[in-house]
Amino acid sequence: MAALANFVKERASRDASASALDADEYALFAEVGRTRRVNAGQWLFRRGDAGDAMYVVSNGGVALDFGDDLVGKTLEPRAFFGELGLLIGDHLRSADAIVTENSELLELGHDEFEVLAKRDPQLLAQFLRRAIMRVVLNEQALIARLRHRNRELQGALDSLRSTTSLLDQTEALARTDELTGLTNRRGFALHLERCIAEGSLAGHVLILLDCDRFKMINDSYGHLAGDRVLQSMANLLRAVAGANDIACRLGGDEFCLLLRDPGREEAARITGYIVESARMLVRTHSQQPQMTTLSIGACMIDGNGGDGRWEHWYSRADKALYRAKRAGGDCIEWLD
Structure with missing residues (x-):
């Protein structure tokens, strides 16, 4: 200048x-x-x-x-x-x-x-x-x-790119659970909005997961141990989620996995793998707990029932989850 x-x-x-x-x-x-x-x-x-x-x-x-x-x-x-x-x-x-x-x-x-x-x-x-x-x-x-004008414009473009990148990072953070790195409830809601707008929810499988007796771990071993369990749960969901699937921590020890068009047989295989993997992790770590057994409720989204409203499908998966928890946990329940 x-x-x-x-x-x-x-x-x-x-x-x-x-x-x-x-x-x-x-x-x-x-x-x-x-x-x-x-x-x-x-x-x-x-x-x-x-x-x-x-x-x-x-x-x-x-x-x-x-x-x-x-x-x-x-x-x-x-x-x-x-x-x-x-x-x-x-x-x-x-x-x-x-x-x-x-x-x-x-x-x-x-x-x-x-x-x-x-x-x-x-x-x-x-x-x-x-x-x-x-x-x-x-x-x-x-x-x-x-x-000079070119330098000013280049500086403005660099600043705009930096601001855009910062906004993208901020937006990504707003959609991400800080502890686990999974999508949070807000990010999951935005994902659902896009799917509903595109009319692409039919054929998905909704899976709700709860950590069995999670409060006991927090009370007995402290919140750091509880955090490790939640992070192990997140790693397990990341391992099974495909490129078109979304894994989410809804809050507390409640997680969600939305599978895109897997078919009932493949979805059953994935949920079975999740439950069995959790059991193995529980057996492997006998000192400080790294994992708990899981209660899972699942349902197929066919796009017809409940006038296509998301609340209808969430309610069905939640009922299946409640049945699994009442059965003592460490199991999978489907509500078709």
């Missing part, structure tokens, strides 16, 4: 000298040019107008507006402008020019320029060098501004 500011300041200083006629040049232009008196507020030309003349400020002032948030200019006596309209055929004006106070201008067209060439070709060549120098300075300033 400081480099650009220094460049613009230096360029403004050079541009000021490049944009004004010296005393000899002004005297010659005043002899040849047509005097034009213009009132304050009058437009000399607008951006996009065809130009075939240049101007010199004799007294008063003119403001140039280049638009597109480019820096404008205020011209004082002896400043010249609009020369490209004279030097380049079919040139379109690149700025709006408005008189800021009652002013007197010199106007020079092609005829006047030919007279200048005959009167003092050396002085005219000096002016042309100055005019070309100003064009070069303007191009350099434009390139510097564009580079």
